[in-house]
Amino acid sequence: xxxxxxxxxxxxxxxxxxxxxxxxxxxxxxxxxxxxxxxxxxxxxxxxxxxxxxxxxxxxxxxxxxxxxxxxxxxxxxxxxxxxxxxxxxxxxxxxxxxxxxxxxxxxxxxxxxxxxxxxxxxxxxxxxxxxxxxxxxxxxxxxxxxxxxxxxxxxxxxxxxxxxxxxxxxxxxxxxxxxxxxxxxxxxxxxxxxxxxxxxxxxxxxxxxxxxxxxxxxxxxxxxxxxxxxxxxxxxxxxxxxxxxxxxxxxxxxxxxxxxxxxxxxxxxxxxxxxxxxxxxxxxxxxxxxxxxxxxxxxxxxxxxxxxxxxxxxxxxxxxxxxxxxxxxxxxxxxxxxxxxxxxxxxxxxxxxxxxxxxxxxxxxxxxxxxxxxxxxxxxxxxxxxxxxxxxxxxxxxxxxxxxxxxxxxxxxxxxxxxxxxxxxxxxxxxxxxxxxxxxxxxxxxxxxxxxxxxxxxxxxxxxxxxxxxxxxxxxxxxxxxxxxxxxxxxxxxxxxxxxxxxxxx
Amino acid sequence: xxxxxxxxxxxxxxxxxxxxxxxxxxxxxxxxxxxxxxxxxxxxxxxxxxxxxxxxxxxxxxxxxxxxxxxxxxxxxxxxxxxxxxxxxxxxxxxxxxxxxxxxxxxxxxxxxxxxxxxxxxxxxxxxxxxxxxxxxxxxxxxxxxxxxxxxxxxxxxxxxxxxxxxxxxxxxxxxxxxxxxxxxxxxxxxxxxxxxxxxxxxxxxxxxxxxxxxxxxxxxxxxxxxxxxxxxxxxxxxxxxxxxxxxxxxxxxxxxxxxxxxxxxxxxxxxxxxxxxxxxxxxxxxxxxxxxxxxxxxxxxxxxxxxxxxxxxxxxxxxxxxxxxxxxxxxxxxxxxxxxxxxx
Numbered sequence: 001x002x003x004x005x006x007x008x009x010x011x012x013x014x015x016x017x018x019x020x021x022x023x024x025x026x027x028x029x030x031x032x033x034x035x036x037x038x039x040x041x042x043x044x045x046x047x048x049x050x051x052x053x054x055x056x057x058x059x060x061x062x063x064x065x066x067x068x069x070x071x072x073x074x075x076x077x078x079x080x081x082x083x084x085x086x087x088x089x090x091x092x093x094x095x096x097x098x099x100x101x102x103x104x105x106x107x108x109x110x111x112x113x114x115x116x117x118x119x120x121x122x123x124x125x126x127x128x129x130x131x132x133x134x135x136x137x138x139x140x141x142x143x144x145x146x147x148x149x150x151x152x153x154x155x156x157x158x159x160x161x162x163x164x165x166x167x168x169x170x171x172x173x174x175x176x177x178x179x180x181x182x183x184x185x186x187x188x189x190x191x192x193x194x195x196x197x198x199x200x201x202x203x204x205x206x207x208x209x210x211x212x213x214x215x216x217x218x219x220x221x222x223x224x225x226x227x228x229x230x231x232x233x234x235x236x237x238x239x240x241x242x243x244x245x246x247x248x249x250x251x252x253x254x255x256x257x258x259x260x261x262x263x264x265x266x267x268x269x270x271x272x273x274x275x276x277x278x279x280x281x282x283x284x285x286x287x288x289x290x291x292x293x294x295x296x297x298x299x300x301x302x303x304x305x306x307x308x309x310x311x312x313x314x315x316x317x318x319x320x321x322x323x324x325x326x327x328x329x330x331x332x333x334x335x336x337x338x339x340x341x342x343x344x345x346x347x348x349x350x351x352x353x354x355x356x357x358x359x360x361x362x363x364x365x366x367x368x369x370x371x372x373x374x375x376x377x378x379x380x381x382x383x384x385x386x387x388x389x390x391x392x393x394x395x396x397x398x399x400x401x402x403x404x405x406x407x408x409x410x411x412x413x414x415x416x417x418x419x420x421x422x423x424x425x426x427x428x429x430x431x432x433x434x435x436x437x438x439x440x441x442x443x444x445x446x447x448x449x450x451x452x453x454x455x456x457x458x459x460x461x462x463x464x465x466x467x468x469x470x471x472x473x474x475x476x477x478x479x480x481x482x483x484x485x486x487x488x489x490x491x492x493x494x495x496x497x498x499x500x501x502x503x504x505x506x507x
Numbered sequence: 508x509x510x511x512x513x514x515x516x517x518x519x520x521x522x523x524x525x526x527x528x529x530x531x532x533x534x535x536x537x538x539x540x541x542x543x544x545x546x547x548x549x550x551x552x553x554x555x556x557x558x559x560x561x562x563x564x565x566x567x568x569x570x571x572x573x574x575x576x577x578x579x580x581x582x583x584x585x586x587x588x589x590x591x592x593x594x595x596x597x598x599x600x601x602x603x604x605x606x607x608x609x610x611x612x613x614x615x616x617x618x619x620x621x622x623x624x625x626x627x628x629x630x631x632x633x634x635x636x637x638x639x640x641x642x643x644x645x646x647x648x649x650x651x652x653x654x655x656x657x658x659x660x661x662x663x664x665x666x667x668x669x670x671x672x673x674x675x676x677x678x679x680x681x682x683x684x685x686x687x688x689x690x691x692x693x694x695x696x697x698x699x700x701x702x703x704x705x706x707x708x709x710x711x712x713x714x715x716x717x718x719x720x721x722x723x724x725x726x727x728x729x730x731x732x733x734x735x736x737x738x739x740x741x742x743x744x745x746x747x748x749x750x751x752x753x754x755x756x757x758x759x760x761x762x763x764x765x766x767x768x769x770x771x772x773x774x775x776x777x778x779x780x781x782x783x784x785x786x787x788x789x790x791x792x793x794x795x796x797x798x799x800x801x802x803x804x805x806x807x808x809x810x811x812x813x814x815x816x817x818x819x820x821x822x823x824x825x826x827x828x829x830x831x832x833x834x835x836x837x838x839x840x841x842x843x844x845x846x847x848x849x850x851x852x
Binding site: 113 | 526
């Protein structure tokens with residue numbers, strides 16, 4: 001085969017046509033791909049606007065809808081058009097009746113009149129024709145419209161996502177969020193264990209053991225929210241118990257009782273003086289010293305001795321006085337005084353020394369109320385953070401039922417009391433689990449607690465608090481899972497906040 | 508925009524100016540012949556063109572139409588314009604093959620001397636007009652069959668060649684079926700084209716009346732000889748056919764075969780037999796001539812489609828269902844050609 005100027009010219013022409021065909025195909029493919037995915041994009045925007053779809057899903061869909069046309073365009077740009085298709089397009093566009101097909105075929109053969117004539121004729125037709133007019137690569141209105149709509153939709157989705165309130169989307173997974181909440185509590189417990197200002201008392205040591213156990217429990221991945229709260233309640237109880245014992249009025253009553261009981265007793269002068277002056281630290285030291293002396297009988301306490309008998313009488317009076325206050329802590333003090341008196345009467349010096357040592361230790365607890373109050377505040381804050389991890393300012397669950405830091409009473413705030421009259425508590429409470437289908441779609445649970453006491457005991461309160469946690473979780477899940485528009489969700493949320501006991505709108 | 512309009516004819520296209528001149532001469536003479544015939548024949552331009560194309564290709568033409576449409580006049584005018592020896596046979600049921608071919612005559616040359624001499628029939632001509640060919644018996648039609656295909660006749664064991672060019676332009680009347688003998692399929696296939704001669708338009712009718720009812724009559728000039736016609740045929744055979752066009756020609760012909768998967772639509776339902784390979788040959792040859800006339804140097808798909816109807820309408824046989832449903836071959840071919848036009852162009 002010879003290469004003639006005609007064949008070279010034809011090859012040039014063909015290259016130009018292939019470029020045109022490629023450009024035309026690019027436009028066509030891009031248009032078709034964009035038009036195909038446009039409904040999905042628009043639907044995503046609408047669903048996102050109506051809050052019927054997660055922002056992440058909408059972003060994924062729109063991203064896909066942008067990616068698909070891009071990929072299609074890329075493929076169209078990389079894959080060369082088929083030669084047959086290009087030749088046919090040339091024939092059609094320039095009206096040369098299979099001239100391109102024939103010319104291409106003849107260009108590959110030896111020159112001869114008819115072949116050359118065909119080639120020359122086709123070439124002339126193409127060279128004299130206006131390519132832009134015959135084969136325009138235009139972007140018609142519908143193409144521009146489709147691209148504009150796609151772009152607007154994509155911008156719309158991004159805009160809607162950006163305008164979403166903080167925290168309403170892209171949340172961590174529930175497992176991660178829960179682990180983070182529990183870890184915060186574990187960190188708090190560890191921080192308490194390492195506090196330098198903790199009192200060196202047996203109670204605190206026991207409390208530290210409880211804390212270590214609580215830390216291990218909290219680290220248990222099978223621990224659910226209810227069990228975590230019960231654990232926190234136990235810690236809180238211990239703290240409150242210690243706080244109660246270190247209360248100033250308790251310390252004062254105890255100081256006076258001791259001062260009166262040991263007044264005029266030989267060997268106890270320094271102690272009574274320190275108690276009279278209110279110096280509890282010296283009093284503690286004196287008590288510890290006396291405990292040793294009594295135990296090793298270097299300070300004999302003979303019950304037959306009149307002085308000792310007077311002391312025992314005063315001890316009995318003080319114990320009665322303390323018990324009459326109905327304070328549990330002071331009742332314990334009364335017990336201690338009586339135990340000491342009994343030990344002296346029985347001539348059990350060792351037991352008497354131990355009682356004095358115990359009194360010294362108890363005195364040492366006085367003055368811890370600030371530390372314990374701080375710990376309680378931290379615990380309260382930690383529990384609040386645990387129950388309101390999204391930072392929407394909701395009240396802690398403990399307060400919803402009136403179980404806040406200042407009260408043990410059941411909550412009474414309600415709107416027209418939709419649940420009926422408050423149940424009278426009785427000590428021998430009992431629980432009833434009732435089945436019901438309020439909306440005919442599943443079991444519901446209701447628990448009635450009745451007690452004859454003015455305030456429920458700790459166990460009842462813990463169960464109620466845990467139940468409230470469950471109910472709170474269920475209500476949140478219901479609100480999240482139901483197909484409720486975002487605006488309505490907020491309205492519902494505000495409503496429930498408003499009817500909670502302790503809220504500003506409470507009646 | 509016609510393709511031919513885009514090419515300055517004065518510009519030499521190829522390296523063989525002589526050949527190019529021959530191509531130009533082809534077009535010019537053809538046009539000349541058309542205009543000469545146009546002096547006598549009013550309208551019927553398509554029939555004239557197809558007839559002339561068939562003659563250039565060396566093929567025979569069957570003209571079908573009601574009486575009085577100028578079929579015979581067309582053939583006579585063509586013969587006049589081409590300096591061809593013209594023969595005419597009016598086919599009738601009692602026409603014998605010998606009446607057509609000729610017979611051996613006993614010649615008495617005196618005492619003891621006698622011989623048989625072949626007396627040539629009207630078929631020994633360049634252009635035979637077989638008027639109302641379907642009125643002849645199959646025996647006579649078969650005699651014509653050999654002449655059309657072999658371009659020779661055999662009488663008493665002796666074969667006589669017919670001088671080239673030899674064309675049969677036959678006519679038949681579709682109205683009267685009584686006492687007629689429809690042409691057998693084999694003989695129909697021998698015809699290059701079958702052309703349906705239709706009624707003239709209003710203006711053409713007026714023109715016919717004006718021309719034929721006056722005292723003057725048109726003189727038809729002798730445009731060229733039979734030898735030149737053969738040369739034109741030879742030139743047309745040289746036109747190359749691109750592979751894609753050849754493939755499409757096969758596709759077209761095979762689409763008339765109802766039993767194949769290529770057949771579609773009405774063909775599959777109404778055709779009994781499709782066109783033979785000869786239809787493909789005819790199609791391509793006619794398309795070559797059409798390509799030259801359209802100013803092209805290669806055969807294009809549109810050339811194939813242009814001649815398809817004339818080539819196929821007597822080669823596709825319809826079944827009884829088509830007759831029962833009143834479906835004509837014209838409708839079936841129109842659908843096929845339209846489908847191919849959409850597919851190819």
